Amino acid sequence: MSNFDNNISRRRFIATAGATALGSLLLKACGNPPEDKPTTTTATAAKANISPEQVPETTKVKLGYLPIVEAAPLVIAKEKGFFAKYGMTDVDISKQANWGAARDNVKIGSSAGGIDGGQWQMPMPYLISEGIITDNQKIPMYVLLQLNTQGNAIAISGKHKGTGMGLKIDNAKAAFDKMKSEGSKFKAAYTFPKANQEFWIRYWLAANGIDPDVDTELLTVPSAQTVANMKTGTMDAFSTGDPWPYRIVKEKVGFLSMLTAEMWKAHPEEYLAMRSDWVDKNPKATKAMLKAIMEAQQWCDNFENRKEMVQIVSSRNYFDVPVDVLEAPMMGKYDMGDGRVIDDKSLASLYWKDAKGSVSYPYQSHDLWFLTESVRWGFLPKSSLATAKDLIKKVNREDLWREAAKEAGIPASDIPTSTSRGIEEFFDGIKFDPENPQAYLDSLKIKKA
Numbered sequence: 001m002s003n004f005d006n007n008i009s010r011r012r013f014i015a016t017a018g019a020t021a022l023g024s025l026l027l028k029a030c031g032n033p034p035e036d037k038p039t040t041t042t043a044t045a046a047k048a049n050i051s052p053e054q055v056p057e058t059t060k061v062k063l064g065y066l067p068i069v070e071a072a073p074l075v076i077a078k079e080k081g082f083f084a085k086y087g088m089t090d091v092d093i094s095k096q097a098n099w100g101a102a103r104d105n106v107k108i109g110s111s112a113g114g115i116d117g118g119q120w121q122m123p124m125p126y127l128i129s130e131g132i133i134t135d136n137q138k139i140p141m142y143v144l145l146q147l148n149t150q151g152n153a154i155a156i157s158g159k160h161k162g163t164g165m166g167l168k169i170d171n172a173k174a175a176f177d178k179m180k181s182e183g184s185k186f187k188a189a190y191t192f193p194k195a196n197q198e199f200w201i202r203y204w205l206a207a208n209g210i211d212p213d214v215d216t217e218l219l220t221v222p223s224a225q226t227v228a229n230m231k232t233g234t235m236d237a238f239s240t241g242d243p244w245p246y247r248i249v250k251e252k253v254g255f256l257s258m259l260t261a262e263m264w265k266a267h268p269e270e271y272l273a274m275r276s277d278w279v280d281k282n283p284k285a286t287k288a289m290l291k292a293i294m295e296a297q298q299w300c301d302n303f304e305n306r307k308e309m310v311q312i313v314s315s316r317n318y319f320d321v322p323v324d325v326l327e328a329p330m331m332g333k334y335d336m337g338d339g340r341v342i343d344d345k346s347l348a349s350l351y352w353k354d355a356k357g358s359v360s361y362p363y364q365s366h367d368l369w370f371l372t373e374s375v376r377w378g379f380l381p382k383s384s385l386a387t388a389k390d391l392i393k394k395v396n397r398e399d400l401w402r403e404a405a406k407e408a409g410i411p412a413s414d415i416p417t418s419t420s421r422g423i424e425e426f427f428d429g430i431k432f433d434p435e436n437p438q439a440y441l442d443s444l445k446i447k448k449a
């Protein structure tokens with residue numbers, strides 16, 4: 001830099017600094033700015049101490065959620081003021097009637113009364129991006145953050161009590177064949193097909209030697225109807241997030257065969273994903289949102305905050321459920337309803353750190369497991385395994401998570417160094433090596449592919 005340029009920069013710096021000082025003086029003279037209802041993004045940014053280059057393009061976003069523990073970080077980010085802290089002062093957290101409604105709402109977007117994104121089971125953002133569950137209309141989406149790990153269970157109707165239907169099912173094949181021959185095939189339900197809950201049920205059954213496509217009947221039931229359906233005997237099992245499985249125990253209509261955390265410790269559960277057009281248009285707002293949710297996840301992960309968290313999420317405005325169906329599971333306490341009692345915080349829904357590392361970071365290796373499992377059951381063609389990694393690179397924006405984490409000052413020890421969590425191991429000893437998904441498929445006895 002020449003002396004001349006140097007002088008100019010220096011003079012500019014003094015001029016800017018002077019203007020700022022003058023601004024502060026004027027503010028002092030007029031008293032403090034009003035605390036409520038900031039009128040512009042810049043005013044909010046100033047209040048929240050956001051550096052000028054991080055001021056979001058918009059303060060507004062509409063996020064869909066389902067009333068289950070997976071949604072807690074979204075609710076807490078809103079209620080604890082974390083969204084506002086990062087400049088997102090108009091975040092609309094919108095309860096979705098069911099997963100199908102969430103899909104339909106993201107398809108139309110918020111400009112048409114829908115949503116910009118929100119909470120998803122995997123691999124829904126992929127199926128939506130590829131048009132597979134949206135009538136061939138491709139709505140590109142980005143996976144941005146994982147909301148939680150664990151926190152789900154498989155509930156079983158009380159009529160099976162005492163038959164040894166746990167994580168491992170006693171004499172499974174004989175018992176299921178008997179039900180089939182008596183014309184009462186075992187019916188297992190989930191809240192949306194071809195996603196998390198169906199995968200957990202299928203994995204559990206197959207690991208016990210039951211072919212879910214041959215030996216059982218699988219059906220979709222919205223979580224709000226599951227308790228009623230189990231009471232009337234129209235289903236034998238169902239899987240979803242708390243509070244629904246625990247409600248079955250509380251209302252004495254059944255028991256829990258297992259927690260999903262017992263099947264796969266620290267397993268990936270649900271995610272934040274957005275329409276990619278919204279993210280591409282609002283990259284700073286995206287990162288502001290991510291920073292807020294990360295802060296909420298750290299808050300939720302602290303068991304000392306969980307009582308308050310349950311009070312907030314169970315309220316009428318959000319889940320609208322009794323506090324006591326959520327409080328015990330959130331503390332890792334499960335009366336399984338069959339005599340077994342679990343008291344282990346490491347098996348509860350986790351939001352920031354689990355036994356394997358980061359919860360919030362969206363590992364691409366987990367997306368690959370969900371896509372591989374889709375191939376296993378014939379939901380996606382075998383050929384999609386060859387292109388899965390390219391698709392994941394397009395949909396999974398872990399790079400944005402990293403940028404947001406750095407901006408938020410997250411310590412390096414909380415930021416994974418690899419996009420892969422490495423080899424995963426399930427309760428039946430099966431291993432998934434993300435470097436070789438075909439070997440995983442080959443190792444499975446029951447599959448369609």
Ligand code: CA
Pocket residue numbers: 070121152196197240241269270
């Ligand atoms: Ca779930």
